[in-house]
Amino acid sequence: MNKVSSTLRKFIKGRYLVIGIPYVWLLMLALVPLLIVLKISLSEMESTSVSSMMDWTHGWPTVKLNFASYIFVATDALYYQTYISSLKYAVMTTVICMAIGYPFAYFMARSPKHIQPTLLMLIMLPFWTSFLLRIYAWKTLLVDNGVINNILMSLGVIHEPIAMMNTPFSLMIGMVYSYLPFMILPLYANLSKLDMRYLEAAADLGASPFKVFWLITVPLSKAGIVAGSMLVFIPAVGEYVIPELLGGPDTLMIGRVLWDEFFSNNDWPMASAVAVVMILLIMLPMAIYNKYQSEQMAVKV
């Protein structure tokens, strides 16, 4: 009896250890850095480093919280506009990725079983080349004397090069191109599991192919739609590389402001405050997503 309970205790300990590892991981790599950023955002910048929060001048520890950076973020129109513009580009990227990705994933899931792995490979193929290289490649396609303009000019379709580079258009091309796989993959995973009998049952009950799609396929792939949208929207809000390389000086995105604050202005608390606000902006849709997920779970139980 004693032996049984001791092995049971060992087993339970082992279980805590196994469950504990991911928690420790998250704590070290997500929560701690986040708290450091939060701390920096509430400090003041001294000549080369961030001021210490703790003050011992009175003989006892006092904590100094400096909200100046947040006040500046809240009052300066530039930040407000940048957040709005970031969200706008992120929403546009998500919507366009959805518009292209959903039919793509749908036909992938419906294609013969034996060619599906190949199609999946083709989706992932771009990841084999450096992301930076691929964005540069777009540059050579889009610039005024680039491949697209040259071909169109030599064909006589246009006489003046179209200004595509350094516009919101080139930014969206880069964003959609980069994030499309993150939309397709969860949608494909979801749609390929869709039970064909539901579609047949709907058709049997008098639903036209469009109605079957709208009333059955779309609602049943909601989880994939949500997952794909989150995977695209969240990194798109904070994107830095694509607006920097393809967006030109006029496309405002928060990633670039962040960079400027850190490296040009050397104002760490300001940069951190911008980052914290951005995290809050992203956490909102995340929280909605999580709530949706847990509701789904609750329904399943």
Place this chain on the structure above:
Amino acid sequence: MAVVSKANIVREDLLRVEGVTKIFDGAVKAVDNVSLTVASGEIFALLGGSGCGKSTLLRMLAGFETPTKGRIFLAGEDITDLPPYKRPINMMFQSYALFPHLNVWDNIAFGLRRDGLPNDQIAEQVEKMLGLVQLAKYAKRKPHQLSGGQQQRVALARSLAKRPKLLLLDEPLAALDKKLRETTQLELANIIEEVGVTCVLVTHDQEEAMTMASRIAVMSEGHFLQVGAPDEVYEMPNSRQVADFIGNVNIFDGVIDEDKADHVTVRSADCLHYVGHGISGHSGMNVGVALRPEKILLTKDQPASAYNWCEGEVTEIVYFGAHTTYHLKLASGKVIKAQALNNTRDLSYGLTWGDTAYAYWNERAMVVLTQ
């Protein structure tokens, strides 16, 4: 057992299938030149093992598959090329295919909404259907919150809601456990009868086919082996395959000895059969004599008659509660099964393993199989 009486009333044909063939991938003949008519109000069962083509035939009726050859008519109208959503036919799917994101009410209303009916009419019809399957209390539940039997009733209500001309049932009871199946089977048959809808039912379960259907088509390798009322198919199978597929059967191989208008005698290795009716055969013809286990009686004493008995050794006694099946090894080495009703609490024959027993049967117990 079955609702035989209804089938005998002459009614107009509702469904007519003419020489329908379905070939998959240019090679596999799933359904091979099948023709059938189903009268209005009839419950017609397609019975067969897996891969016999029964499901393909049903899917062609629903419109999910197009026949390679042949036509399908419903109430005189050619529906062969109509897509499923334009056919006045509804199907109850195997394992139901209830829409998981819709509650019971919306599942039943789904088809009615597609017809663009006004809301009050939809509500009225859904309430009626919920009443019919006794699920009014569960209208707001999602399918996964229901038991298997309840899901089955929702599926039935959904397929009946549009008042289809023809109802298709794909293995309607296969997803239920045995005990539930018996009660549900009756319930299902009663509801269908109440509504008066014509049914085509696909099943691999002969009991399900016999209890529910007014006519059965036994299918194998894409074609019909026999079509008839349940008792007809059971008591007068037209081939060994049918006799073997429907229920248990002992088949004695033999040769016709005497072929008279009112009787035939067949000589087989272990006994001489006297069959009390004439058949279309001739003496010297090789035939099989089919004898159902429940029609065989056992005794410890040798029967005096010259016909219809044989001697064997009891090799196996299988107790089922309501009845017991005895395996008897005959002199030729053939093993026959005899089923005895346990009509008293002690096993009726008092036989045990290794005993010598005599099996005997009535002259009207056998069917001579010429195919």
